[in-house]
Amino acid sequence: MNEIWAGLLAAFHLIVTLDGDLVEITLRSLQVSLSALVIASALALPFGTWLAIRRFRFRRATIATLNALMGLPPVVVGLIVYLLLSRSGPFGVLGLLFTPTAMIIAQVVIITPLIASITHQAMRELWAEYHDLLISLNTSNRQRVLTLIWDGRRALLTGALAGFGRAIGEVGAIMIVGGNIDNATRVLTTAIALETGKGNFALALGLGFVLIALALLVNFAIHALSRTERHGTW
């Protein structure tokens, strides 16, 4: 118990004094996860919306696959991305293994199905509401997708934030493809695992608190967004 208290105090000190390692690792975590979020959103938002409005032969199977992919084990994703990016793999020539780019790729693979699935759910409801009007106005598929994305932007942002929450808290895949290299690929989650192993609970707890703070921030953002939905602002 004393260790925990000591750790808490040390963590508080690290945060208040803006410890260099802590800041660097936190910024790298944000850089990797936000980059993954932007790329995954660019893929998942239009795809989820398109899936909501289009009827095609394997639509149900596609939706079922998408939902199944939400539960992809990150360690397996990490392993596959590792094999693809390793020197003997098809993309080995790019030299991306053990770089933040490899970590971004792994996170994109993990969160894209999640964001696409949430988008599909939200857009399906909005499409049911708008269907007759948009058909009546003879909108093109592109106009429909853009209208739904714009009018459903709060729900989509909620989905994106959920994706960010998953990305920032992910450890298995980025440990494998990033290697947890100091000053290069070390992020909050991998650093916590490492520092805990070393018995450096102060830094581990400090990193943990930052991670929790980011998660809380995401939840507050989702809550605030749902309030704007109810009030009809922006």
Added chain:
Amino acid sequence: MVALVPIATLKDVTVKRRGNTILGPISHDLESAGFTIVLGPNGAGKTTLLNALHGVERLSDGSVTWTSPDHASYKDQAFVFQRPIMLRRTVRQNLAYPLQLLGHNKNEIETEVMDWVGRVGLNGVLDHFAPRLSGGEKQKLALARALIHKPKVLFLDEPCANLDGRSTREIETVLSEVNTAGTSVIMTTHDLGQARRLASDVVFLLNGQIHETGLAPHVFEAPKTPEAKAFFQGDIVE
């Protein structure tokens, strides 16, 4: 004297849902004198007929051919649904939406929006969130949004259902104005009083079939069929 002119040809128009025939088969040369009211008991197929004419209902069989090419395209038609569909935007943005789709510039859009918001009396709620409006305001907004791109044909599915007298009168005034200005109106209603006030001609539907058509005074005063006569007298018709 108003005269009926052919507007559309319905050939074997049939709409089925889960094996049940909701409408048709109807083969009929639809004529209009400008303001067509579609009447009939519940389940007669009024809404389905409107949807089929506008093309938002997938036909199980048959076809609808508009006589004038001016009336045939979607951009020359507009539809006001019984339950107004509000985009999750402000009143201003809802009104601007059809014009944005058609590629109008910002100045044109602003001019039209201000014109229509005044005509339907929504000036006070211009920047309000549309889904939060009252039922009457929503229906007026839906009407203005349908008319803002100056359609040649306007479909309305019971636009005044559940509205108070004042809102109904305001909507009827706008409808009469646009009809006088040249827009053909095809509207369903349950309100026989409203039908008598507005109709230049009537289509009476029963059991998914067009039962009787003609100029409004003729149909109301001397219906040809006992079913139409009973309906106009307020009796229950099945």
